[in-house]
Amino acid sequence: MAAAETARGGGLGAAMRPRQWTKNLLLYAGIIFAAELDDPGRWIQATAAFVAYCLASSAAYIYNDVRDAPHDRLHPLKRGRPIASGAVRPRRALHVAGILATLAFAIVAPLGWASLAFMAGFLGLQVAYSLGLKDFALIDVMAISALFVIRAAAGAEAVDVPISPWLLICTALLALFLALAKRRGELVSTGTEAPGRPVLSGYSFGLVDQLVSIVAACTIVAYALYTFEAREGSAMMATIPFVVYGLFRYIQLMHREDLGEEPENVLLADLPILVTIAAWAIVSAAILTLV
Numbered sequence: 001m002a003a004a005e006t007a008r009g010g011g012l013g014a015a016m017r018p019r020q021w022t023k024n025l026l027l028y029a030g031i032i033f034a035a036e037l038d039d040p041g042r043w044i045q046a047t048a049a050f051v052a053y054c055l056a057s058s059a060a061y062i063y064n065d066v067r068d069a070p071h072d073r074l075h076p077l078k079r080g081r082p083i084a085s086g087a088v089r090p091r092r093a094l095h096v097a098g099i100l101a102t103l104a105f106a107i108v109a110p111l112g113w114a115s116l117a118f119m120a121g122f123l124g125l126q127v128a129y130s131l132g133l134k135d136f137a138l139i140d141v142m143a144i145s146a147l148f149v150i151r152a153a154a155g156a157e158a159v160d161v162p163i164s165p166w167l168l169i170c171t172a173l174l175a176l177f178l179a180l181a182k183r184r185g186e187l188v189s190t191g192t193e194a195p196g197r198p199v200l201s202g203y204s205f206g207l208v209d210q211l212v213s214i215v216a217a218c219t220i221v222a223y224a225l226y227t228f229e230a231r232e233g234s235a236m237m238a239t240i241p242f243v244v245y246g247l248f249r250y251i252q253l254m255h256r257e258d259l260g261e262e263p264e265n266v267l268l269a270d271l272p273i274l275v276t277i278a279a280w281a282i283v284s285a286a287i288l289t290l291v
Helices: 002-015 018-033 040-072 090-111 112-130 140-158 165-191 197-202 205-229 233-254 261-269 273-291
Strands: none
Touching: 002 040, 002 090, 018 040, 018 140, 018 165, 018 273, 040 090, 040 112, 040 140, 090 112, 090 140, 112 140, 112 165, 140 165, 165 205, 165 233, 205 233, 233 273, 261 273
């Protein structure tokens, strides 16, 4: 009995997808780009928002996996997920998802009504995505992009700092870029042994490759415009090469290697990209702090 409870507990932990919590680091963008790094109070607020969105994200993943369980059981990789495999019962999973969502609201409540509204919008869009938006080509990736924009805006609201509209645009474009790359990875899997989701019928390699190129170009232009208008002046322009190389490197890997259905994991595995991200972060922090 104890072993079974332990196994179920481990299954629930896996169903929460903690590896995906790195997406919520975007909640710190507001405090970082507002150069409020020496304010402990704001760091506490940003961290509270980060924790809340990790819980909310996990609630959304669990709900989505419950709905997708019948389809996931037919997939060679996804059938091993805790809910699809039967390691976690759907009713128990939904109960945990409800608790996580409630805790997320409770954590952001002290941050104000606007923070509560952002959380409601985030979870509402997650539910809408699971219920049907993910089945419509192009709309699905735009919904994913919107979720990242909510994270960035919510992070700024949590610490009560303004955020550049250009950074929100860059966030939306970069998220769209990664979502399209994920669809390309799914097309690669569909071409082998994995059954593809219905939405993939609306995509093709030619279409996705064109959209990725367009979005990458728009991201570079938007980021360049942000650096031109940043309060730090032209100093932030020094970070443009890191953004350009990072996007180019990602596209190179996307075409040279089979990134599978989770191409975003390359951000955590490819050394050149990791070095580029670290260099961008160090240079940006230095400029934001010293200029």
